[in-house]
Amino acid sequence: MQASQTYPQHDIKQIPYHVAIIMDGNGRWASNRSLNRTEGHQEGAKVIPSIVKSFGQHDVKMLTLFGFSTENWGRPKSEVEAILSLAKDFIDEHLEELHQANVKLKHLGSLEQLPYWLKNRVQHAVQKTSSNSAMTLNLAFNYGGRADIISAVKQLIDEGFATNEITEHSISNRLATAGLPDPDLLIRTGGENRLSNFLVWEATYTEYYFTETLWPDFGPLDIEKAIKEYGRRQRRFGLITD
Numbered sequence: 001m002q003a004s005q006t007y008p009q010h011d012i013k014q015i016p017y018h019v020a021i022i023m024d025g026n027g028r029w030a031s032n033r034s035l036n037r038t039e040g041h042q043e044g045a046k047v048i049p050s051i052v053k054s055f056g057q058h059d060v061k062m063l064t065l066f067g068f069s070t071e072n073w074g075r076p077k078s079e080v081e082a083i084l085s086l087a088k089d090f091i092d093e094h095l096e097e098l099h100q101a102n103v104k105l106k107h108l109g110s111l112e113q114l115p116y117w118l119k120n121r122v123q124h125a126v127q128k129t130s131s132n133s134a135m136t137l138n139l140a141f142n143y144g145g146r147a148d149i150i151s152a153v154k155q156l157i158d159e160g161f162a163t164n165e166i167t168e169h170s171i172s173n174r175l176a177t178a179g180l181p182d183p184d185l186l187i188r189t190g191g192e193n194r195l196s197n198f199l200v201w202e203a204t205y206t207e208y209y210f211t212e213t214l215w216p217d218f219g220p221l222d223i224e225k226a227i228k229e230y231g232r233r234q235r236r237f238g239l240i241t242d
Contacts, residue, residue, distance in 0.1 A: 010061065014231045016184035018062040019055060022198055025190030025214030038082040043216040045086045049094050052103065052137055054220045058227055062136045064108065064183060066198045070144030084118055087141060091121045095128065102134035108176040109143030138180070145200035148176050177202055185230045189215045207233050
């Protein structure tokens with residue numbers, strides 16, 4: 001979040017307006033139980049509705065979940081197909097519930113590589129919930145931060161921008177997140193301490209929170225801990241404060 005950005009009727013010093021999550025640890029959760037990786041992804045998908053609800057109860061207005069990266073296509077074909085199928089099932093099973101809860105769904109990433117049956121569902125979900133306003137749920141699926149920046153730069157070239165006309169603002173306006181506030185808090189589950197090409201432009205001044213908890217085990221208590229830790233941070237955005 002740039003220092004000049006403001007959030008309507010929201011004190012981001014205590015409660016983050018926008019939380020982004022790298023949902024990591026499904027495979028290790030399954031391995032710890034002698035299950036296959038697909039079963040781990042299934043359990044990980046099951047917790048998403050309760051996580052969305054819990055963040056909403058904490059007055060978080062925007063949630064971005066990293067579900068599938070541009071690099072994940074390199075995983076075994078069976079695992080990729082299982083993840084794509086889980087995304088379809090999530091929309092089929094929970095779209096109406098999210099819509100009734102006044103949650104707006106947005107997709108971050110490219111739809112081009114997705115099978116038509118998933119692409120159509122994503123587009124339908126986005127259109128159906130477009131007027132909702134209680135909370136925004138961004139699903140980063142087939143998303144990569146570097147690919148998104150490259151795409152933005154190519155757009156600027158195609159639009160005839162001169163090099164001296166290219167600014168942070170012009171790039172930001174051509175990213176998948178254009179028009180969205182940068183994340184205030186980024187959570188990664190599973191014990192890894194890296195971004196993995198997630199929101200690399202937008203998370204410049206984001207507060208990071210890493211937890212050993214594997215994603216299928218992540219719950220309300222973990223959310224409360226993360227938000228309390230966020231409230232203890234002093235955000236400077238590159239400036240000096242007293």
